Amino acid sequence: MTIDRQASLDWFAVNRRRSRELFDTVTPDAYESRPIPLRNPICFYEGHLPAFNVNTLVKRGLGEGGIDPAYEVLFERGIDPEDESAAGNGASRWPSRKEIQAYGEESDRAIREAFLNKEIVRDDNPVLARGLAAYTILEHEPMHQETLRYMWHRLPYEKKVRPAATPGPVVDGSPPASRSVRVPAGKATLGADPERAVFGWDNEFPLCIVDVPEFEMDVHDTTNAEYLEFVEDGGYEKRELWDEEGWEWVAGGRVRHPLFWERHGGAWFWRGMWELVPFPGSWPVYVSCAEARAYSRWKGKRLPSEAEYHRAAFGSADGSERSYPWGEEPPDETRGNFDFANPDPVPVGSFPAGRSAWGIHDLAGNGWEWTSTVFAGFPGFTPMPSYPVYSTDFFDGKHFVLKGGSPATAKELLRRSLRNWFRGNYPYLYATFRCVQSSGDRVIG
Numbered sequence: 001m002t003i004d005r006q007a008s009l010d011w012f013a014v015n016r017r018r019s020r021e022l023f024d025t026v027t028p029d030a031y032e033s034r035p036i037p038l039r040n041p042i043c044f045y046e047g048h049l050p051a052f053n054v055n056t057l058v059k060r061g062l063g064e065g066g067i068d069p070a071y072e073v074l075f076e077r078g079i080d081p082e083d084e085s086a087a088g089n090g091a092s093r094w095p096s097r098k099e100i101q102a103y104g105e106e107s108d109r110a111i112r113e114a115f116l117n118k119e120i121v122r123d124d125n126p127v128l129a130r131g132l133a134a135y136t137i138l139e140h141e142p143m144h145q146e147t148l149r150y151m152w153h154r155l156p157y158e159k160k161v162r163p164a165a166t167p168g169p170v171v172d173g174s175p176p177a178s179r180s181v182r183v184p185a186g187k188a189t190l191g192a193d194p195e196r197a198v199f200g201w202d203n204e205f206p207l208c209i210v211d212v213p214e215f216e217m218d219v220h221d222t223t224n225a226e227y228l229e230f231v232e233d234g235g236y237e238k239r240e241l242w243d244e245e246g247w248e249w250v251a252g253g254r255v256r257h258p259l260f261w262e263r264h265g266g267a268w269f270w271r272g273m274w275e276l277v278p279f280p281g282s283w284p285v286y287v288s289c290a291e292a293r294a295y296s297r298w299k300g301k302r303l304p305s306e307a308e309y310h311r312a313a314f315g316s317a318d319g320s321e322r323s324y325p326w327g328e329e330p331p332d333e334t335r336g337n338f339d340f341a342n343p344d345p346v347p348v349g350s351f352p353a354g355r356s357a358w359g360i361h362d363l364a365g366n367g368w369e370w371t372s373t374v375f376a377g378f379p380g381f382t383p384m385p386s387y388p389v390y391s392t393d394f395f396d397g398k399h400f401v402l403k404g405g406s407p408a409t410a411k412e413l414l415r416r417s418l419r420n421w422f423r424g425n426y427p428y429l430y431a432t433f434r435c436v437q438s439s440g441d442r443v444i445g
């Protein structure tokens with residue numbers, strides 16, 4: 001297997017430009033701020049992206065020296081700690097933005113040089129075999145861009161500058177009638193074959209084929225309008241609807257509504273990336289997994305498992321499985337709300353050309369879909385040599401799999417086997433859900 005040097009350079013250029021634009025939207029006085037308490041300050045990430053590229057491809061892959069050993073330790077790794085005291089601080093005084101950007105330019109030069117001229121595919125080196133390190137850095141950056149986008153989402157509006165070309169919020173229509181469809185029993189292929197995939201993260205391998213019994217799934221993601229009924233029915237005060245961890249979070253944090261909702265002058269608004277939006281009833285609700293589960297119980301339903309998501313998104317009546325919900329064509333702007341086309345969600349059902357074989361909408365884009373599946377390796381999992389702790393640090397029984405993608409998910413990351421994961425009480429990400437039920441389900445509460 002070879003790697004297309006020019007395509008890699010082009011992808012790298014898109015990644016770096018998008019990151020630069022993201023950091024440019026933050027006002028200088030917010031550069032060292034920490035919009036999400038459990039994450040590093042903003043400046044860390046502008047150093048982390050180029051440092052990760054050097055550490056992964058230049059040092060670990062090519063076995064060469066780095067650019068700045070102190071930076072390559074300081075900016076080595078992001079965090080996902082239990083609580084704020086564990087978040088700590090990577091440095092008492094961060095380098096200036098100018099210094100961080102100067103390092104970034106050096107790093108970019110080294111990476112471009114590697115993509116152009118170095119032996120970045122070597123089967124005698126596990127980090128370079130099949131271009132592993134190159135793909136690792138090319139996908140790492142857009143993944144961070146998504147987490148940075150939802151971090152920026154929490155910044156006060158006066159701490160960010162809206163880029164001129166940003167589209168405004170898509171005007172809210174009336175939410176479609178809620179409806180579910182039957183997905184017949186069949187097999188779902190999770191994961192990917194390591195011999196055939198161009199690239200995947202370690203948790204995507206190996207193939208894992210599951211028999212999925214019949215179930216019924218909501219055609220649309222749960223909308224803000226539907227979720228409002230749950231809020232108004234006192235859903236956040238009903239102990240029996242919540243798991244223990246979710247209840248602790250709701251009661252301890254005084255959570256009474258989705259994080260993206262704000263109340264002003266007696267009316268609900270949605271906190272958009274660049275502006276407050278009058279309550280968009282037809283947009284998918286963005287919530288934590290705990291909230292999604294509580295709502296599902298309130299409805300007498302449940303969240304889909306990862307295998308049910310696969311069956312709903314990629315299965316078809318003739319038994320074959322598709323690469324994307326709509327078929328084999330690569331993702332484009334007609335198929336869903338992804339690849340940074342919109343800063344916020346759009347009404348559910350806006351992309352009929354993206355429906356799955358069963359007529360289910362928005363399974364890719366417009367918000368990650370929470371599943372009930374605890375994040376773990378498929379049978380036969382092995383950590384990846386280019387980034388050994390990528391997944392294993394999170395096999396702790398506390399993280400849940402999400403599938404699909406959000407407005408801030410790059411199109412390259414919409415491949416079928418890609419898995420995302422977060423703690424059940426993490427409310428910041430662009431994640432929604434839909435409910436399922438099946439004849440074997442016992443309704444609780």
Ligand SMILES: [Fe+2]
Pocket residue numbers: 048052077078140144
């Ligand atoms: Fe990272």
